[in-house]
Amino acid sequence: QVQLVQSGAEVKKPGASVKVSCKASGYTFTSNDIHWVRQAPGQRPEWMGWIKTANGNTKYSQKFQGRVTITRDTSANTAYMELSSLRSEDTALYYCAREGVAGQWEYWGQGTLVTVSS
Amino acid sequence: EIVLTQSPGTLSLSPGERATLSCRASQSVISSYLGWYQQKPGQAPRLLIYGTSRRAAGIPDRFSGSGSGTDFTLTINRLEPEDFAVYYCQQFAISPAPFGGGTKVEI
Numbered sequence: 001q002v003q004l005v006q007s008g009a010e011v012k013k014p015g016a017s018v019k020v021s022c023k024a025s026g027y028t029f030t031s032n033d034i035h036w037v038r039q040a041p042g043q044r045p046e047w048m049g050w051i052k053t054a055n056g057n058t059k060y061s062q063k064f065q066g067r068v069t070i071t072r073d074t075s076a077n078t079a080y081m082e083l084s085s086l087r088s089e090d091t092a093l094y095y096c097a098r099e100g101v102a103g104q105w106e107y108w109g110q111g112t113l114v115t116v117s118s
Numbered sequence: 119e120i121v122l123t124q125s126p127g128t129l130s131l132s133p134g135e136r137a138t139l140s141c142r143a144s145q146s147v148i149s150s151y152l153g154w155y156q157q158k159p160g161q162a163p164r165l166l167i168y169g170t171s172r173r174a175a176g177i178p179d180r181f182s183g184s185g186s187g188t189d190f191t192l193t194i195n196r197l198e199p200e201d202f203a204v205y206y207c208q209q210f211a212i213s214p215a216p217f218g219g220g221t222k223v224e225i
Contacts, residue, residue, distance in 0.1 A: 035215070044206060045163060047215040061214040095162055103151055103210055104168035106175070111162055 002026040004096055004109035011115045017084040020112045022096030029077040030054045033099040036070060036081040039111075040092040050099075051079055086116045120145055122207055122218035129223045137194040139221045141207035146187050151211030154183055154192045157220075158203045166205075167192060194223070 007021040022034060036048040049060040051070045058070050064083070072079045079096055094112045097105040121144040131137055141152075149170040155163035165174040167183035170190060180195040194201055202225055207218040 044217045044219055045208075046217070047213065050213070059213055063214070099210075100168075102169055102172070104153055104165060104174065105208075105210065106165045106168075108162035108164075 002098065002107045004098060004107055006094075006096060006109040006112045009113040009115070011117065012086050014087055014116055014118055016086050016116075017082060018086060018114050019080055019082040020094050020096075020114070022079045022081070022109050024077045024079070024098070029072075030074055034070075034072070034079040035097045035099060035105060036068075036079075037095045037097060038090075038092040039095070040089070043092075045095070048081065048083075048094075053079065083114075086114075088116050090114065091116050119214065120147065120209055120212065120216055122209065122216055124205075124207060124218035124221050126221060127219070129221060130225070131197055131223065132225065133197050133199055135197050137192075137197055137201070137223050139192040139194075139205055139207075139223075141185075141190040141192070141218050143188040143190075143209065147190070147209045148211045149186050151209055152183075152185070152190050153208050153210060154181075155206045155208065155217075156201075156203045157206065163206060197223070199225075 003025045005023045030053045035050045037045045039045045049070050051058045069082045096109040098107040100106050123142045125140045152170045154167040157163045171183045182193045204220045204222045206220050
C-alpha cells in the first residue's frame with residue numbers, strides 16, 4: 001500500500017534551516033510528483049512547492065521563493081523540503097502529499113511539526 | 119491568484135442530517151482540479167472528492183460534490199458521528215494551489 005513517512009519533529013532557533021524528509025513506499029517513486037504543504041495552528045493548509053520526481057524539476061510558491069528548496073533522492077525513494085531563515089511564523093506542521101494521475105493529492109505523510117523558538 | 123471562500127464557517131448539525139458546504143472561487147476554476155478534504159484534529163487532510171464530483175478511493179457515497187465555474191458544493195447526506203470535522207476545498211490546477219478557509223461541521 002502507498003505510504004509516505006516523514007521525519008520527526010524539529011525545534012529550531014530563528015535564522016536556522018530545517019530539512020524534512022518524506023520517504024515513499026508501495027509504488028514507483030518516480031511515477032508520481034510530490035507536493036509540500038504546511039499548516040500553522042488553526043490555519044488553512046498552504047502550498048509551498050512541488051517536485052517532479054522523474055526529473056527533479058521544481059516549482060515554488062512565490063511566498064517561499066528563495067527560502068525553500070525541494071529535492072529528491074530516487075535511490076532512497078525520498079523527497080526533501082528545506083526551509084531556511086526560519087522565523088517564529090514558520091512554526092507549523094509540514095506535510096508531503098503525492099499527486100495522482102488526475103492531479104489529486106490522495107496520499108499524505110503524517111506531518112512533521114517544526115517549532116521555531118529562541 | 120485564485121482565492122477560495124468557504125461558507126458557512128461553522129455548521130451545527132445532528133447525526134442523520136444533511137450538510138451542505140459551499141466553496142466560492144474569485145475566478146473560474148477548472149472543474150477537473152477542484153477537490154475537497156476532511157481534516158480531524160492531529161491528522162493530515164484526507165481527500166474526499168476530486169475533479170469536483172469524483173469520490174476518492176474508499177470514500178462512502180454519502181459524500182458528493184457538484185458545481186462549476188466559481189461555485190462548488192460538498193454535500194454530506196445522513197451525517198455519521200465520524201463526519202464531524204473541518205472540511206477544506208482546494209483548487210490544484212494553478213500554483214499556489216490555494217485552499218479555502220474551511221468549514222467546521224460540529225454537533
